[in-house]
Amino acid sequence: MPPEKPAQPPEQLEAALDHFVYRNEDDGWSVVRLAVPGKTKTVTAVGNFLGVQPGESLKLTGNWVRDPKYGRQFKATSFESVLPGTLEGIEKYLGSGLIKGIGKVMAERLVKHFGKRTLEVIERKSKRLTEVEGIGKVRARLIRESWAEQREIKEVMIFLQSYSVSTAFAIRIYKKYGNDAVRLVRENPYRLANDFHGIGFKTADRIAKSLGVEPDSPRRAEAGTFYSLGEASDEGHVYVPRLELVTRTAEMLGVDDDVVTAAVEAASTGANPRLVVEPGVHEGDDAVFLRALHAREAESAKLLRRLLDAPLKPVSIDVPRALAWFEEQQQIRLAENQNKAISRALTGKVLVITGGPGTGKTTLVRGVISILEKKDRRILLCAPTGRAAQRMQEATGRESKTVHRLLKFNPRSFGFDHNLENPLPADVLIVDEVSMVDIALFHSILSALPPHCQLILVGDTDQLPSVGPGSVLRDLIDCGAVEVARLTEIFRQARESHIVVNAHLINKGQVPNLDVGGDDLDFFYIERDEPEEALATILELVARRIPQRFRLDPLDDIQVLAPMHRGTIGAANLNSELQRLLNPEGVPVGSGARGFRIGDKVMQVRNNYDLNVYNGDIGRIIMTDEKSREVTVRFDSRLVRYDALDLDELVLAYACSVHKSQGSEYPAVVIPLHTQHYLMLQRNLLYTGITRGKKLVVLVGSRRAVNIAVKNDRIRKRWTRLADRLRG
Numbered sequence: 185m186p187p188e189k190p191a192q193p194p195e196q197l198e199a200a201l202d203h204f205v206y207r208n209e210d211d212g213w214s215v216v217r218l219a220v221p222g223k224t225k226t227v228t229a230v231g232n233f234l235g236v237q238p239g240e241s242l243k244l245t246g247n248w249v250r251d252p253k254y255g256r257q258f259k260a261t262s263f264e265s266v267l268p269g270t271l272e273g274i275e276k277y278l279g280s281g282l283i284k285g286i287g288k289v290m291a292e293r294l295v296k297h298f299g300k301r302t303l304e305v306i307e308r309k310s311k312r313l314t315e316v317e318g319i320g321k322v323r324a325r326l327i328r329e330s331w332a333e334q335r336e337i338k339e340v341m342i343f344l345q346s347y348s349v350s351t352a353f354a355i356r357i358y359k360k361y362g363n364d365a366v367r368l369v370r371e372n373p374y375r376l377a378n379d380f381h382g383i384g385f386k387t388a389d390r391i392a393k394s395l396g397v398e399p400d401s402p403r404r405a406e407a408g409t410f411y412s413l414g415e416a417s418d419e420g421h422v423y424v425p426r427l428e429l430v431t432r433t434a435e436m437l438g439v440d441d442d443v444v445t446a447a448v449e450a451a452s453t454g455a456n457p458r459l460v461v462e463p464g465v466h467e468g469d470d471a472v473f474l475r476a477l478h479a480r481e482a483e484s485a486k487l488l489r490r491l492l493d494a495p496l497k498p499v500s501i502d503v504p505r506a507l508a509w510f511e512e513q514q515q516i517r518l519a520e521n522q523n524k525a526i527s528r529a530l531t532g533k534v535l536v537i538t539g540g541p542g543t544g545k546t547t548l549v550r551g552v553i554s555i556l557e558k559k560d561r562r563i564l565l566c567a568p569t570g571r572a573a574q575r576m577q578e579a580t581g582r583e584s585k586t587v588h589r590l591l592k593f594n595p596r597s598f599g600f601d602h603n604l605e606n607p608l609p610a611d612v613l614i615v616d617e618v619s620m621v622d623i624a625l626f627h628s629i630l631s632a633l634p635p636h637c638q639l640i641l642v643g644d645t646d647q648l649p650s651v652g653p654g655s656v657l658r659d660l661i662d663c664g665a666v667e668v669a670r671l672t673e674i675f676r677q678a679r680e681s682h683i684v685v686n687a688h689l690i691n692k693g694q695v696p697n698l699d700v701g702g703d704d705l706d707f708f709y710i711e712r713d714e715p716e717e718a719l720a721t722i723l724e725l726v727a728r729r730i731p732q733r734f735r736l737d738p739l740d741d742i743q744v745l746a747p748m749h750r751g752t753i754g755a756a757n758l759n760s761e762l763q764r765l766l767n768p769e770g771v772p773v774g775s776g777a778r779g780f781r782i783g784d785k786v787m788q789v790r791n792n793y794d795l796n797v798y799n800g801d802i803g804r805i806i807m808t809d810e811k812s813r814e815v816t817v818r819f820d821s822r823l824v825r826y827d828a829l830d831l832d833e834l835v836l837a838y839a840c841s842v843h844k845s846q847g848s849e850y851p852a853v854v855i856p857l858h859t860q861h862y863l864m865l866q867r868n869l870l871y872t873g874i875t876r877g878k879k880l881v882v883l884v885g886s887r888r889a890v891n892i893a894v895k896n897d898r899i900r901k902r903w904t905r906l907a908d909r910l911r912g
Contacts, residue, residue, distance in 0.1 A: 197244045197258050200273040201233070202226050206760075218242070218258070219272070231260030239276020241266045271295055274302050285319075285326040288771075293317060306331050344369070347391040353383060370395060374407035382832060385411035400439050405447035408437045410458075413474050417653045421903040422477050422623055426461070426470040448472060465905065477653060480627040485909035487630035492533050492665070494635035497611055499559050503527050506555045513554065519544065525669035526551045529640055532667050536618075536660050537642045539671030540691060541875050542684040545642055546579045548671070549614060552640065553580060561611040566590040568620040569800045570820065572847030576616045587615070587625055588791075588798055591632050595793040602632040610637055617847040618643035622652030623906065646691050647872045648843055651799070655902040663910040682707035683874060683881050690871045695894050698887070707874075709883045709890075715752035718856055718884050719761065722753065725854055725882060726838075727765050734880060736852050738766055739785050739804075743850040744839035745873045747864040753856035753885075755839045762838035773808040773815055773831075780805055780815050780834065787837035787844065788819075795824050800844055802837050842873040853877040857885035857893065865893040 199218035205228070206215040214233040217226040229244060246260040279291035283306075286294070293316050298305045305312050310328040313319050319327070343366050344354045360379065361368050369376065373391040376383045385407065397404055412433040416424045424432075426448065433444045452459040452472070460478040462471045473481075507523055518526070522544050529535045529552045539545050553563055565584035567573040577584040590608070592601035602608050613633060615621070618641045621629070633639060643657045650656065661668050674688060683706050686696035698709035710725075712718035726738050736742055744762070746755040763784060772779025780786065788801040797819060806823070807816035813828035826834060842855075855873045857865070870893040874881050883890065 192247045194245050194261070195247055195258075197227075197229070197246070197260075198241070199227070199229075199244070200241050200270065200276070201238050202276075203238055204233075207233075218244075219270075221270075228254065228257040229260050230257055231263070233260075233263065239273050239279065241273055241277075271300060274300070278302070283327060284330040285323045290316070290318060344391075347387075347394055349383070349387065349391075353380065356380060372403070373397070374403070377407070377411065399437070400443050402443075402447060402450065405433070405437065405439065405443045406451055408433045409444060409447050409451065410474070412436065413459075413472070416903070417474065417477065419900075419902075420649060420651075420653055420655065422481050422653045422905065423462075423466075423471040423473040423903050425466045425903070426472050428469075429472050462905070465908070466903070471903070471905065477623065480624050481654070481904065481906055482909065484623060484627045484630055485906060487627070487633075488534070488665075488910065490635060491630065491633060491637070491639060494533070496531075496533060496638065497636040499561070501530050501555070501559060503530055506530065506558075507551070510551045510554055514547075514550070516547065518547075518551070519673055519675075521669070521671060521673065522548050522551075525671070526555070528667050528669060529638075530555060532638070534639045534666045535641070536657070536666055536668045537640065537671065538645050538657070538661065538668065540644055540646060540674075540684075541687055542674045542681065543671035544673075544675055545671060548669075549616075549640070549642060550580055552612075552614070553582060556612055562609060563612045563614065564590060564608060564610045565614050565616070567616040567847060568625065569617070569798070569847040571800075571802070571849070572617040572620070574820075575847075575849050584616075586798065587621075587629060591628055593793055593796075595796075598793065600628055600632060603628075604631050606632075607634040608632045608637070610634070612638045612640065614640045614642065616642045618657045619645060619647045620650050620846050621654075621656050622650040623654030623656060623904070624652060626654065626656045644875075646868060647875070648846055648868050649899075649902065651843060651846075653902075653904075654906065655904050656906065659904055659907040659910070663907040665910040683877055686881075687871055687874050690867060690874065690894055693867070693894060693897060695891060696874075698883070698890070706877070706879055707881050711887065712884055713886045715858055715860055718753050718858060719758070721884050722758065722854055722856060723761055723765055725884070726762060730852055730854075730880070730882070734852065736880075739783075739838075741851040742854065743845065743848075743852070743876070744854045744856070745842045745845050745876060746839055746856055747842055747861040747869055747873075749841060751858075751860045753858055753860070755841050758839035758856070759836035763836055766838065770808075773813050780808065780831070780836075782806065782808055785837045786817060786834045787840055788833055789835055789844075790833055792830070792833055795826070795830070796822075797824055800847070802848075842869050842876075845876045846872065848876060849878045850876055851878050852880035852882070854882045854884060857883055857889045859886060859889050859892070861889065862892070865889055865896055866899070867894055867897045868899060869893065 199220040202217040202219045204214055204216055214231065216229050216233055218229050220227055231246065243264040243266065244258060244260040245262045246258055248256060249259045250256050275291045275295045278286045278294060279288035294302050297316050306327060310324060313324040313327060314321060344357065357376070357380065358365050369391065373395060374388045377385045377388040389404070392404060409429065412429055413424060430441050430444045430448065434441045448459065451457065452461045458475050460473040460475050465471045507518065507526060511518055525537060525548050537545055537548060556563055565576055565580065565582055566587050567576050567584060568587055570586050573584040573586050594601050615629065641660065645658055645661060660666055674684060682697065682700060686707055689696050700707070710721055712721050722744060726742050726744060730736055730742055731738050744758055746753065746758060749755045751757065767781055767783045770781040772781050782805055784805045786803055786805060788797045789799060791798045801819050803817040803819035805815055806818050815826045815831060817824050817826065853873065853876050
């Protein structure tokens with residue numbers, strides 16, 4: 185065995201950030217070009233440059249490496265941001281939007297007038313700013329106040345940047361903690377991971393280590409335990425078996441199991457425990473819950489049993505006559521299982537309706553609504569996402585809202601106005617796309633129902649489960665405590681759709697029919713074995729072929745759905761390429777791959793209750809402000825303004841993951857499917873993606889990838905106890 189090469193000693197590089205070449209939206213990993221003093225050409229660096237602005241001077245630590253494809257580049261392990269020293273650096277720095285009142289044009293004027301003394305003038309002689317054309321007293325005051333704010337957080341920025349925390353996060357930390365920021369972070373650096381979206385446990389742990397926190401510190405073990413439970417929650421679990429939790433956390437922290445066991449014990453006992461342990465309920469092992477998740481699951485079971493036990497509001501319905509009336513009104517003939525399902529919905533308290541595309545779920549819901557409206561029932565409709573609610577409204581002709589808007593989320597109380605004390609004014613609540621509902625949202629729905637209310641839950645158990653923790657729809661079906669109507673028959677009109685037929689073939693574990701031909705098709709497969717060829721085909725499909733043949737708008741009507749974010753035909757690269765092709769004009773606001781232009785299609789990637797926008801909402805950018813780096817997005821009929829620090833909640837949405845498409849339907853979807861997506865090639869993912877297409881579905885990729893996805897039906901069971909609680 186050849187001897188291991190000794191580790192290279194770290195090198196340092198001082199340079200100014202010229203521009204971003206590539207930036208990963210998930211973790212901030214970037215490829216950048218740097219302007220190095222004394223060199224005429226820029227050099228390439230790779231690393232995590234989250235929050236850095238073009239023009240900033242950087243002190244990088246790392247090593248020079250030679251990439252076999254891209255050549256010599258500096259691989260940065262950390263960096264320190266300092267004020268720029270060159271005229272070009274000062275201009276780029278001020279033009280980055282960091283200082284309100286200064287955009288690129290004004291930055292150029294300032295540097296031209298004051299030269300290298302520009303920053304000194306802003307700092308100490310701000311009255312002189314009015315010497316520059318376009319700066320009056322009001323703008324000078326705005327610049328002075330914005331610069332003062334930056335000066336106040338200088339200590340925080342220097343402190344945090346010494347631990348590789350970005351400028352953008354330093355500003356957020358200061359705004360939340362104020363002048364106590366350094367003290368609070370020193371006392372407990374792990375609070376950063378809990379308090380700030382985008383700062384993970386590993387960053388907080390690195391800071392803690394630098395501050396002298398011992399590896400086997402109880403505080404570190406407790407933080408690591410909560411991080412492991414949070415990771416499990418992101419994977420869909422409501423609890424984690426104790427042995428699994430201890431092993432996973434101990435390996436991550438590099439400590440003995442006993443250290444983590446003690447942390448679990450300490451956090452689950454005392455006057456105010458933050459963990460709940462249920463002994464022996466997981467195959468003889470204990471189940472460990474985050475306290476909030478345990479409360480929501482346990483209370484959901486109690487609330488659902490209360491709903492089931494409460495009497496139905498009296499109503500007189502001749503069910504056979506009502507069904508005959510609905511058939512006459514709609515000029516249809518209901519199938520036997522639809523008749524039974526509507527009968528249950530009319531007379532029961534809680535009903536789950538499940539079935540695939542083309543099985544008549546919408547017809548059934550319309551029947552229930554039509555009949556109960558004749559009996560003066562107050563009926564409310566909702567769905568987890570805006571697109572799902574809109575689709576429900578179009579299908580039923582009745583108003584439908586998102587769950588958050590129906591329950592009236594209150595950002596001041598950070599809760600819903602409709603709750604146990606103030607229930608919904610409803611006799612019937614119908615919730616669509618319940619496969620997307622996690623345990624927290626399900627708890628909120630149940631909390632808002634008056635005891636007499638009927639609850640009808642509609643969903644497809646074969647789709648991807650909710651992004652959040654829990655397996656609500658599957659647990660309700662499995663528990664045996666609620667009525668379930670399974671719709672399996674595909675109706676004649678739906679059988680004519682190759683989308684529907686292929687979706688059901690996939691669901692049965694059969695390879696879809698990829699070799700059909702004809703002009704009236706709604707499903708196509710284009711074989712492309714190489715990712716680069718698949719990428720070129722997708723771009724051509726979206727920009728030219730589909731719009732020309734099917735008269736569909738490439739932005740409003742066509743959605744690319746990728747199994748993964750990374751890779752040549754992952755969502756991140758597809759977005760970059762599609763933006764370049766479909767919306768290339770205009771100065772981007774933001775940095776790197778997060779540069780937004782007027783006209784861009786964008787998606788909100790987490791709930792923001794202050795802005796009243798939610799994870800998965802899709803909109804179009806209608807206005808940008810280069811000076812303030814603000815962006816205005818139209819979501820349906822609402823306008824939402826994002827400031828510079830909120831831009832990390834937006835991503836381009838020309839392409840998105842299949843997970844993010846849940847609950848939505850699009851006139852046309854294009855799905856890349858390749859073996860480079862191997863980790864995500866699953867039957868329910870392919871099934872979910874195909875069923876998002878209303879008029880057209882195009883698969884682009886390799887047959888081998890299709891076969892792998894169809895055969896892989898290993899759906900990892902989520903650790904939940906809702907079904908057990910309902911049985912008990």
